[in-house]
Amino acid sequence: MAYQSTSTTTSAVSESRTETSYLAALIVLTSLFFMWGLITSLNDILIPHLKAAFSLTYFKVMLIQFCFFGAYFVMSIPSGLLVERAGYKRGIIIGLSTAGIGCLLFYPAAGSQSYPFFLGALFVLASGITLLQVAANPYVAILGPPRTASSRLTLTQAFNSLGTTIGPFLGSVLILSTITPSGDPVADKAAEAATVQGPYLVLAATLFVIAVLIAIVKLPQIEAQEPSAEASAAGGAHQHHDSVWGYRHLVLGAVGIFVYVGAEVSIGSFAVNFMANPDIAGLSEQTAGKYLSYYWGGAMVGRFIGAWVMRYVKPGKVLAFNAVAAIVLLVIVMLFAGKTAMWALLAIGLFNSIMFPTIFTLAIEGLGKHTGAASGVLCMAIVGGAIVPLIQGYFADMNLLYSFIIPAVCYLFIAHYGLKGHRADIAPTR
Template structure:
């Protein structure tokens, strides 16, 4: 056995290194939404609820496409799923060009859905692939490490998005009415280009990566039942309570994380918080996602020594405390506490994901599809928070992620002996 493990490690290490590039790319693309939301909100003069339709369309794709993606991966294996996922995501990026050119918000929403459908297929393919490439006892640590590179993408995206997309100040509806036909055409062209060029670049990267993965030789994994689950024939993943509760945890985690990220630019622009201009506020979003990156590198090492469930419960309670401080505070304090939540978020998704798949054996594939479908929380909760923000203000609407973190703390405590 030791010899076999030693022989497997080099090829697994190489494969994991290649897979980390995917985590970086979809993290970068997903986090650009946080920059596009305030931009499109201003361009189309949307309410918070209407602006959150961006996240609704993006994350609804996870719910609708996860199960079909799971079936597709069973047919064309992990590598095929990765290639097709990259190609679909590339097509989604291309749709941003006509959406911006035609100044069409519905077409933007359609582009977000197509883009997210490709990323869903990538998630369904890559997340379980990482968990089975190596020792099952270090699956949480391994997935957390690869997710750290996802956080590198989410850290860089707001900064670059602020530079390129938020570089031009968006005019108010009153200012637009004062423009003549020629000025209006020039203004709309400039606003369209601010979105078109970055997404054309992303499309080129995605298609290039699809070609690279098509030429690579990745180890083929045969997902078989674990020894302890050999007696489990038939049934389904739904019979495991820790998976079902884990799906709820993924739902509220993604919903809470995305809700905070989606409102950061507007929240930091509030006069009694920081009063920042959109471009400056957009750069601060990098600190929120950067905290998650740092925490994942630290968490990967910590969970080699401490049970992942305990680390998850601790981080969730800390996040709940920080959100509560944000709701009750103002000025610099409220700004710092909400940005610090990113550090606590760090290990949550990969830890919940790997804990929920523990002991599923031959049902691991189905379990992965269920967990990826639960990412629809990123569609539902930001929309709900947007509705509350329109009525009670952005700051008080943060009670949504506060409740989310309390549930995650419960799940971590419950799984401390898995």
């Protein structure tokens, strides 16, 4: 018993030293999480802006999210292969450069006043973000002791939420600013489209600068461990270890990522128009865009809290609790009008907080050398952000309020994954 106690203490000290040695690398990586959070949340501002500029229906304007998150589906597997061959650092640099090019394309898109051009620019931008996700998420997860992987990734995701909190506020000021009518509809439309040029040029320059810094900074070379005995046993005698699809907790985790991102993106996408509705809060679009920062800010606060809580409570239980809380809030949104519904919607961000990093780390647990490919599968599942908003958009054109049943169904599956779906003792896939 004395030997076990000494061994445990030595292990804890070793883990502490390991986390300290990787601190510099984690600080550098948090800048990536911040930037792609800010860029992604700007879509929620682009939606009401381009909806008005091009006179679009809810369904058509949701093509913004379809093209952005559709890139995850198209590019995640190639990105996973690139990361496995080129390494995490080179993958991150290529991802930053690609995202920067996508931001630059907003300038000619606005100049040509072409909605399809905007969609193409968003696809290129999202392709770069996809590569960043595939490289950075598993890198943070394995950059330290496995026991604290969920807590560590949740903490870095908190800075992603800082970006998503700042993004809507800046976008509201810079993009949703009121254009003084000139009396010429064509000139007014051109001026309205041009408001996105400056902000995205600045974003492009920032991404290129970060890419240069990443190239200069020395990041530690990390090799993923072999699959754990527990994960191997979970697969049973029939599990095929040469394929990531043989791990059921990964497959169900991919579904979890799909519905989570779909729900989160849907809520954020409709929030500005929802709060501008006279039956809810009757806010101007610019004011509603600023209030949207509370939604993403709640996710930031929740991630800092969650990073601490999950050091003491099993991540699966925290995940299930948060999913149920989100469902309750959505029921309130659909049953009550006015500001009660508005604040219930914004409060969902607090409970969204730990979902993505928790599902992600539970899904890749014990996959060892398959971690890079598994990350590609999980990032491919982010295509939920393309599909679910389109589905809700279809129903929103009929009734915006009751269309929120769609994200509620998504959270039901997440609650299941937290309670049971992630467990290693469930039957393997065949």
